[in-house]
Amino acid sequence: MKGIVMRGLLGLLLAASGAAMAAAGQPERGGEGGLPRLDVPRAAQAPTIDGDVADAVWAGAARIDGLLPAAKAGPADRELRSTVVRALWDTNALYVAFDCEDDEVFSTGTLKHDDNVYLEDVVEVFLDGFGDGRQFVEIQVAPDGTTLDMMYLLTAEMKLAPDGRIAPDVSRRDRWGFREWEMEGLQAAAKRTARGWSAELAIPAGPVMKRRGTSVFEPGEIRAQFMRYDHVPVEGKASRRLIQQNWSPVIHGNPHNTPSRMGRLVLIDDQPTTRP
Numbered sequence: 001m002k003g004i005v006m007r008g009l010l011g012l013l014l015a016a017s018g019a020a021m022a023a024a025g026q027p028e029r030g031g032e033g034g035l036p037r038l039d040v041p042r043a044a045q046a047p048t049i050d051g052d053v054a055d056a057v058w059a060g061a062a063r064i065d066g067l068l069p070a071a072k073a074g075p076a077d078r079e080l081r082s083t084v085v086r087a088l089w090d091t092n093a094l095y096v097a098f099d100c101e102d103d104e105v106f107s108t109g110t111l112k113h114d115d116n117v118y119l120e121d122v123v124e125v126f127l128d129g130f131g132d133g134r135q136f137v138e139i140q141v142a143p144d145g146t147t148l149d150m151m152y153l154l155t156a157e158m159k160l161a162p163d164g165r166i167a168p169d170v171s172r173r174d175r176w177g178f179r180e181w182e183m184e185g186l187q188a189a190a191k192r193t194a195r196g197w198s199a200e201l202a203i204p205a206g207p208v209m210k211r212r213g214t215s216v217f218e219p220g221e222i223r224a225q226f227m228r229y230d231h232v233p234v235e236g237k238a239s240r241r242l243i244q245q246n247w248s249p250v251i252h253g254n255p256h257n258t259p260s261r262m263g264r265l266v267l268i269d270d271q272p273t274t275r276p
């Protein structure tokens with residue numbers, strides 16, 4: 001749990017300055033600006049979760065062409081390598097594909113399931129089926145297919161800091177992250193490509209939709225965040241620098257502490273037109 005604890009502490013330290021201004025807010029509208037929206041078509045058939053995003057069914061998927069820099073990112077953290085995210089759904093699962101351009105993938109291959117895989121290159125999906133930030137899941141996938149899955153719970157009413165993070169006092173006392181939790185039925189795979197690497201996930205509906213009183217996905221809106229952690233080399237140094245790519249920008253290192261900024265994922269009933 002060390003890495004998560006450290007991330008949590010960092011988040012608390014960063015958020016502390018905003019504590020005095022924290023107020024009960026609309027969790028779905030915390031912070032500044034609007035939230036991204038993606039209309040996700042129903043999958044004609046499930047993609048094969050093997051890390052290869054060439055499945056024909058992905059051609060009809062909802063597509064995010066490029067993620068965004070973290071909130072308040074400096075100039076060096078705005079130079080992002082290309083990332084394309086695709087999404088589809090059916091009653092059983094939300095399917096997500098990442099296609100990451102990367103000329104030097106950072107993945108030692110030494111990390112195991114539920115290790116601190118975010119310390120190397122990863123893609124991340126956060127899902128909140130109910131939409132109030134009080135229960136959400138996080139899945140990370142590394143270029144060798146290693147995963148980290150977690151569930152977060154908030155045991156108090158949501159309260160936001162002005163930047164959209166969970167207010168520090170609530171986060172400290174009532175935000176729980178369970179790394180030992182396992183998402184039963186999760187499928188994830190990744191592979192190296194000519195341009196970098198790609199990953200595919202099939203995320204089962206059960207833990208996402210439970211608070212809606214169902215165990216399946218159905219047309220309607222859920223909340224989501226898509227992230228990429230790209231650890232880039234620093235010239236003349238052995239260490240690397242983390243560039244955080246976001247669908248809905250949040251403060252560096254804080255996606256798990258900012259459910260209010262999750263975008264709107266609208267599951268629509270239309271099937272995509274079949275393309276040759």
Ligand SMILES: [Ca+2]
Binds near residue numbers: 047048049054055
């Ligand atoms: Ca595939």
Ligand SMILES: [Ca+2]
Binds near residue numbers: 149150181
């Ligand atoms: Ca886990």
